[in-house]
Amino acid sequence: MSERAPASAGGLLVSGCDVLRVPPEGECEILRAQDIVVADGLIEDVRPTGTAGAKGGAGTREVIDGRGLLAVPGLVNAHTHSAMVLMRGAAEDVTVEGWFNDRVWPMESNLTPADVRTGARLACAEMIRSGVTTFADHYFFPDQIAEAVAETGLRADIAPTYFSSRGREALEATVEFAERWHGGAEGRVTVSLGPHAPYTVDDEDLRTLSEHARRLGLRMHIHAAEHLEQTRSSLERRGLTPVRVLYETGVLEAGALIAHGCGIVEQDLPLLAEYAGTTAVACCPKVYLKHALSPLTPVRELLGAGVTVAVGTDGAAGHNTLDVWEALRLVALTQKQAVRDATWMTVSDTLRLALRGGARALGLQDRIGALEPGMRADIVLTDLTGLHCRPLHDPRAALVYSARASDVRTVVVDGRVLMRDGRLLTVDEPALLAEADARVARILDTSHGRAVQHYDP
Amino acid sequence: MSERAPASAGGLLVSGCDVLRVPPEGECEILRAQDIVVADGLIEDVRPTGTAGAKGGAGTREVIDGRGLLAVPGLVNAHTHSAMVLMRGAAEDVTVEGWFNDRVWPMESNLTPADVRTGARLACAEMIRSGVTTFADHYFFPDQIAEAVAETGLRADIAPTYFSSRGREALEATVEFAERWHGGAEGRVTVSLGPHAPYTVDDEDLRTLSEHARRLGLRMHIHAAEHLEQTRSSLERRGLTPVRVLYETGVLEAGALIAHGCGIVEQDLPLLAEYAGTTAVACCPKVYLKHALSPLTPVRELLGAGVTVAVGTDGAAGHNTLDVWEALRLVALTQKQAVRDATWMTVSDTLRLALRGGARALGLQDRIGALEPGMRADIVLTDLTGLHCRPLHDPRAALVYSARASDVRTVVVDGRVLMRDGRLLTVDEPALLAEADARVARILDTSHGRAVQHYDP
Numbered sequence: 054m055s056e057r058a059p060a061s062a063g064g065l066l067v068s069g070c071d072v073l074r075v076p077p078e079g080e081c082e083i084l085r086a087q088d089i090v091v092a093d094g095l096i097e098d099v100r101p102t103g104t105a106g107a108k109g110g111a112g113t114r115e116v117i118d119g120r121g122l123l124a125v126p127g128l129v130n131a132h133t134h135s136a137m138v139l140m141r142g143a144a145e146d147v148t149v150e151g152w153f154n155d156r157v158w159p160m161e162s163n164l165t166p167a168d169v170r171t172g173a174r175l176a177c178a179e180m181i182r183s184g185v186t187t188f189a190d191h192y193f194f195p196d197q198i199a200e201a202v203a204e205t206g207l208r209a210d211i212a213p214t215y216f217s218s219r220g221r222e223a224l225e226a227t228v229e230f231a232e233r234w235h236g237g238a239e240g241r242v243t244v245s246l247g248p249h250a251p252y253t254v255d256d257e258d259l260r261t262l263s264e265h266a267r268r269l270g271l272r273m274h275i276h277a278a279e280h281l282e283q284t285r286s287s288l289e290r291r292g293l294t295p296v297r298v299l300y301e302t303g304v305l306e307a308g309a310l311i312a313h314g315c316g317i318v319e320q321d322l323p324l325l326a327e328y329a330g331t332t333a334v335a336c337c338p339k340v341y342l343k344h345a346l347s348p349l350t351p352v353r354e355l356l357g358a359g360v361t362v363a364v365g366t367d368g369a370a371g372h373n374t375l376d377v378w379e380a381l382r383l384v385a386l387t388q389k390q391a392v393r394d395a396t397w398m399t400v401s402d403t404l405r406l407a408l409r410g411g412a413r414a415l416g417l418q419d420r421i422g423a424l425e426p427g428m429r430a431d432i433v434l435t436d437l438t439g440l441h442c443r444p445l446h447d448p449r450a451a452l453v454y455s456a457r458a459s460d461v462r463t464v465v466v467d468g469r470v471l472m473r474d475g476r477l478l479t480v481d482e483p484a485l486l487a488e489a490d491a492r493v494a495r496i497l498d499t500s501h502g503r504a505v506q507h508y509d510p
Numbered sequence: 511m512s513e514r515a516p517a518s519a520g521g522l523l524v525s526g527c528d529v530l531r532v533p534p535e536g537e538c539e540i541l542r543a544q545d546i547v548v549a550d551g552l553i554e555d556v557r558p559t560g561t562a563g564a565k566g567g568a569g570t571r572e573v574i575d576g577r578g579l580l581a582v583p584g585l586v587n588a589h590t591h592s593a594m595v596l597m598r599g600a601a602e603d604v605t606v607e608g609w610f611n612d613r614v615w616p617m618e619s620n621l622t623p624a625d626v627r628t629g630a631r632l633a634c635a636e637m638i639r640s641g642v643t644t645f646a647d648h649y650f651f652p653d654q655i656a657e658a659v660a661e662t663g664l665r666a667d668i669a670p671t672y673f674s675s676r677g678r679e680a681l682e683a684t685v686e687f688a689e690r691w692h693g694g695a696e697g698r699v700t701v702s703l704g705p706h707a708p709y710t711v712d713d714e715d716l717r718t719l720s721e722h723a724r725r726l727g728l729r730m731h732i733h734a735a736e737h738l739e740q741t742r743s744s745l746e747r748r749g750l751t752p753v754r755v756l757y758e759t760g761v762l763e764a765g766a767l768i769a770h771g772c773g774i775v776e777q778d779l780p781l782l783a784e785y786a787g788t789t790a791v792a793c794c795p796k797v798y799l800k801h802a803l804s805p806l807t808p809v810r811e812l813l814g815a816g817v818t819v820a821v822g823t824d825g826a827a828g829h830n831t832l833d834v835w836e837a838l839r840l841v842a843l844t845q846k847q848a849v850r851d852a853t854w855m856t857v858s859d860t861l862r863l864a865l866r867g868g869a870r871a872l873g874l875q876d877r878i879g880a881l882e883p884g885m886r887a888d889i890v891l892t893d894l895t896g897l898h899c900r901p902l903h904d905p906r907a908a909l910v911y912s913a914r915a916s917d918v919r920t921v922v923v924d925g926r927v928l929m930r931d932g933r934l935l936t937v938d939e940p941a942l943l944a945e946a947d948a949r950v951a952r953i954l955d956t957s958h959g960r961a962v963q964h965y966d967p
Contacts, residue, residue, distance in 0.1 A: 142907035342843035373911035386799035450599035454830035
């Protein structure tokens with residue numbers, strides 16, 4: 054069933070599509086009837102369809118008929134744990150503590166490298182299907198994830214999860230992974246260092262990892278201030294907020310992608326603002342609602358401090374899907390309610406957060422997040438002709454409030470077609486699903502009483 | 511492109527499907543490999559596949575191969591304004607007041623009966639596609655809606671919207687509509703009386719309509735206590751909460767489906783409890799979030815008072831879709847957060863709310879809401895084999911947290927197949943979409959300055 058995507062050596066032309074333009078500020082726009090010209094994995098030109106003047110027109114171009122479709126920049130999933138798709142739906146209706154200590158961390162102690170390999174490929178396949186072209190992963194057995202990314206053609210920033218309980222050798226292994234894989238898969242894989250959280254990684258390890266990050270030119274990806282109780286607990290135990298711990302241990306200086314940040318408080322804002330250019334917070338509202346958390350990520354305050362905010366799904370053991378459409382819609386909905394202002398987090402702002410914000414959050418703003426000449430050709434063709442989008446007064450509103458992952462038709466990453474008209478070209482879906490199903494019973498068995506860690510932030 | 515569904519005179523057999531059982535209390539269950547036997551629009555039997563003992567087996571049965579699919583009771587959209595699909599995406603990022611006074615009520619003043627006819631058919635088509643088999647509608651030109659329901663084969667309770675500003679003749683017209691259509695379309699259409707809200711319908715009209723409802727054995731469908739500011743305003747202006755107005759004018763006594771109820775306060779609970787057996791509240795969280803409202807419908811308190819709660823989408827001018835999967839997921843997510851309890855509004859409770867609650871909310875609990883012998887055959891076959899649902903540890907969790915409307919394959923109402931394997935059988939989709947598109951520019955034009963009403967609750 055699998056079929057290799059052609060290498061597109063002669064380039065790619067997506068013809069006749071509408072194009073979503075996401076400017077750095079102001080309203081997003083729809084450019085009608087455009088051609089997107091791709092060469093060597095880069096967007097060479099976006100121009101009215103059929104107009105002359107293609108540069109580098111030599112060679113055979115693969116052509117995708119984009120008529121009737123809207124091209125959007127590939128979505129960015131700014132925080133996930135890819136292989137947790139294997140535990141999708143296996144930890145419902147439990148408290149945060151129960152989720153970690155009774156379900157997920159015991160299940161994760163069952164994971165083998167082969168499990169993660171299968172889980173990561175399954176996650177990649179799900180993300181390709183839903184128009185996610187880049188993801189920020191944070192997980193165990195990162196080599197398996199990197200190989201899945203290389204194989205499926207996606208783009209990812211991979212942070213190997215590290216707990217201090219794993220010891221110095223494990224810390225060094227994460228650094229070695231970074232040295233091995235940063236810039237790999239033709240540049241589609243980048244690596245961040247991934248201390249799990251300030252409550253599971255001690256200050257000394259945070260300092261060591263920050264130093265490695267600065268030395269190697271890497272960013273950090275870490276859970277911090279996941280909810281307000283964590284911040285309060287940190288203040289009680291050690292007199293510092295989690296964000297101040299990141300500040301004092303050099304994590305913010307290295308450049309940090311902070312997962313969640315629902316417990317970021319006012320005193321944290323100046324610390325974050327000091328490194329605003331290289332700091333981002335990934336907001337994953339579905340899991341906050343599901344875990345009954347309040348408040349949510351203080352998006353307005355963070356943007357006000359100049360900090361980048363992006364959209365993530367977290368792992369599918371909490372979020373149940375890796376669907377960034379669902380996640381960005383929830384960011385818009387929950388943020389409007391959180392600040393009691395229906396005119397805020399507009400359609401354009403939400404798309405900008407998800408796309409430009411996602412790119413910045415991974416340090417990839419010069420490569421992805423917009424369909425413009427010079428950017429990598431990460432292109433998603435969406436079909437907004439379904440009944441749930443009609444009449445289509447405003448395609449931008451449809452993207453935020455009506456569209457579904459199933460409206461994605463064709464996905465291109467780095468100029469390579471990964472899904473064409475609903476058909477995955479780099480994944481053997483039935484074989485992969487059979488492999489995943491075969492692993493499940495063992496992974497879900499928690500009768501052994503082990504766990505990767507105990508949750509007590 | 512249209513194709514009439516056969517009359518299924520000889521009955522219907524859905525063979526080999528799994529079946530979602532939603533008990534009145536406790537955990538929902540998945541019955542594996544069942545046959546659903548349908549005769550004369552009723553479920554005659556649900557039994558392990560291939561077992562003998564079909565009653566009424568004479569005649570030719572239409573067979574649907576249900577293997578690999580999960581049969582769920584048809585979803586109920588407990589509050590919508592069907593024809594507002596015509597305004598989908600045309601009122602974004604505005605306050606509640608702006609939404610009513612600058613956008614929706616001016617646009618609605620453009621609507622003709624032919625517009626509503628098209629809009630209602632478009633809404634029916636969208637709902638069939640997403641597995642909604644029954645909806646509670648509240649809108650203008652109700653004859654057009656009833657005809658759309660009759661034609662497309664759905665089931666609906668239709669409340670003709672009434673404002674006191676329309677005058678006594680309009681009130682009487684709504685009663686005449688009820689007399690004409692209640693029990694129509696082979697019993698698939700029921701009618702409720704539809705005073706818009708206590709802030710747009712005066713007490714005398716509420717009393718008159720309540721009397722008509724009691725006389726005719728109809729229920730009432732009304733917006734009330736939509737948000738807390740409305741309740742406060744009502745208390746200031748007249749010393750009564752909106753729910754007390756319903757109580758004193760006989761609306762609760764007649765039996766009421768209350769839309770939204772986010773502004774229901776503690777003093778309202780005993781009033782609602784007095785008529786708990788015939789009172790329901792439709793919760794439509796996407797629009798509350800989008801309009802930045804807080805608090806949300808007090809679902810826990812209402813259920814505690816014995817009042818039925820159901821799930822709705824409201825009109826697509828606010829909700830952007832008529833997708834009840836999306837709505838029920840948001841009920842689970844937002845209610846967990848609202849009461850700060852992740853163990854509440856469980857997967858089973860959410861499904862029960864949407865299905866059994868939906869049926870009760872429309873007074874149809876003896877006909878729909880469960881796949882059991884004696885119930886009308888409103889059956890939705892869902893395909894949970896997509897990547898976003900895999901591995902499928904728990905189909906119940908997948909329904910609430912992973913499934914999409916696009917996972918619906920086949921839809922049966924009253925034993926008649928309305929969609930088969932993704933193909934609509936009672937709607938000419940391209941013709942309908944062309945008709946809708948042709949009407950849009952005129953409907954969206956608000957340069958005339960008219961409005962159906964002024965919002966000032």
